Amino acid sequence: MADLMRMLRLPDVCEVTGLSPTTVWRREKDGLFPRRRRLGANLVAWRSDEILAWIEELPEADEES
Numbered sequence: 355m356a357d358l359m360r361m362l363r364l365p366d367v368c369e370v371t372g373l374s375p376t377t378v379w380r381r382e383k384d385g386l387f388p389r390r391r392r393l394g395a396n397l398v399a400w401r402s403d404e405i406l407a408w409i410e411e412l413p414e415a416d417e418e419s
Contacts, residue, residue, distance in 0.1 A: 361391070361399035370405055 364375055371378070381387035388404035 360402040361393065362402050362405060363399050367400050367405060371409065 362370065364378065367373070367378055368375055373381070378387060382389060388400055388408055390398040390400050393399055
């Protein structure tokens with residue numbers, strides 16, 4: 355069965371990415387992070403597949419660092 359796409363709330367996004375809430379908002383505003391989706395009047399979330407794709411696109415750290 356194919357992986358089920360989930361909607362991730364901000365605490366989940368921060369846990370998965372290791373980013374702080376402020377960094378998530380800043381990078382999203384700058385176009386460097388996936389856009390959140392509005393699920394209700396006071397509810398936003400991110401698509402898990404977009405977050406995982408963003409992680410996969412991150413450059414690898416230099417081995418010398």
